[in-house]
Amino acid sequence: MNTAVLSPDAARLKAVRAALAAIEPAVWTRVHGTDGAYVESHGDMGELFVLARFDEATVDEIDFVCNAPETVAFLLRLFDAACFQIRQLRGLPEPRRQNEPAGEPMARDVKNFAAECAMKCKDDGAFKLFLHELHGLEKPLTDERVAQKVRSLLGVQSRKELNNGGRASEAWLALRGSFDAWRKREPR
Template sequence: MNMAAREPRTELQRLQAARDRLARIQPARWHRSMDDHGEFLEARDEHGAFVELARFTPRATFDEIAFIADAPDMAGFLLGLVDRAIEKARRGVATRQQAEPARQDAPRDFAAEAAMKCDEPAFRRFLAEQHGLEPPLTKDRAVVKLRSILAITSRRELNGNGQAAERWKALRAAFKAWRAVG
């Protein structure tokens, strides 16, 4: 498959792909070995026999070889770290939602709020991943995409048009949920 033709993957899809790849090579106990031809990486197959996985040139540094040899352990550690961070974020969101009393939105300056969101790099990444904002992810491009998504010609409409304000609130909530997950 041509990599250029592939659809861009979301962060969650990339995380799942990493998990799947790591699971397919388990138990992934790789060993550094050496013979007359140099250093190489090997693992035991399902029958207990050693299988050569990779061979390193003499120019490969100790740190480069160690990095590759430790890759399964590092990937497992980092995926576990991500999982714990996501779980902690989810617990925090649930706790805040339980602690906050149900309330109506007070009159707010949604136009100013939207302008501030377009300044945030995370909001621009959200627009790119979820709504097709094309790079470069600049504030000006985010403003144009926001107007398109909300079907408005000016952010001022968010304060005077109830339907536009509701669309903004829904987009803001989607961003908040996206950010909580990862």
């Protein structure tokens, strides 16, 4: 069996993901007590663990340490969304998941639909114009108006519903397809 060799950066990224997963839920709290400043975490049974003590650290340095898991998770989500968008723009397929047999089509990764929709609503001016021209979105084309119009068109209360599969996911795929077709038409 052929095993792909990861680049040093890909191996490091995989290790970062594994390290973050190993400490989940990683809710760390900054505490100032008689013993000084420290960061604590709650165990599965509610017990408290002191993760780090600080003798000579600034409040900003302590905050940085305390927020590290949340910051890493945020950056990983941002990285994943950017990679997804790049693959979409280049017309590349999603990468095969680990342990997925070669040659078999990969199941559609539904979990990305809400993030993809959010990115289009916030960052894609063409998507906003598409909603204005074809679906009657009124100006000004604010992020909130765009999000509300999309929820209305898709018949959902929240974009998170796009990740559940079924009708909501299909409606998003249809709207995205309509947008792609609109974008490819002759310049106005």
